[in-house]
Amino acid sequence: MARRPIVDLAHGAIIEYRVQRNALVRQVREGQKMVEDLCDAHFNLIRAAKGVGRLMGELCPVCSKEELRQVVYVFGDKLSASGVCPISKADLRRLERRELPVTCYAVEVCIGCKFNHLLRKWHAGGQVEQRPKVAK
Numbered sequence: 001m002a003r004r005p006i007v008d009l010a011h012g013a014i015i016e017y018r019v020q021r022n023a024l025v026r027q028v029r030e031g032q033k034m035v036e037d038l039c040d041a042h043f044n045l046i047r048a049a050k051g052v053g054r055l056m057g058e059l060c061p062v063c064s065k066e067e068l069r070q071v072v073y074v075f076g077d078k079l080s081a082s083g084v085c086p087i088s089k090a091d092l093r094r095l096e097r098r099e100l101p102v103t104c105y106a107v108e109v110c111i112g113c114k115f116n117h118l119l120r121k122w123h124a125g126g127q128v129e130q131r132p133k134v135a136k
Ligand SMILES: [Zn+2]
Pocket: 060, 061, 062, 063, 064, 065, 066, 110, 111, 112, 113, 114, 115
């Protein structure tokens, strides 16, 4: 069974892409798509998966040899244009609590065959707590 995603502070919809991913994997198994179509992870994504990827408790659906790893990228104003890759759940929570809104993407990666697919997307941050105004 797959681990629960690390999506604690999302607001709005959490968009899941597992149905799309399962359809693509099925197309590979049935010969309608090439393995290379799904197994094209960029070097930097593989490096992130090895460095900060969380093991998902699920074998790769393509090669069945490696355990999938989840990598999260966070994008938002005043963050790196290439996104920030939180190194821990606490780091992700800190980013999700920013005053400025962020968009988070969780990607599953196989470091063996380079399978990769977007798992889910969610929005967070941008919700500044309103303190009650003190009358003067
Ligand atoms: Zn694989």
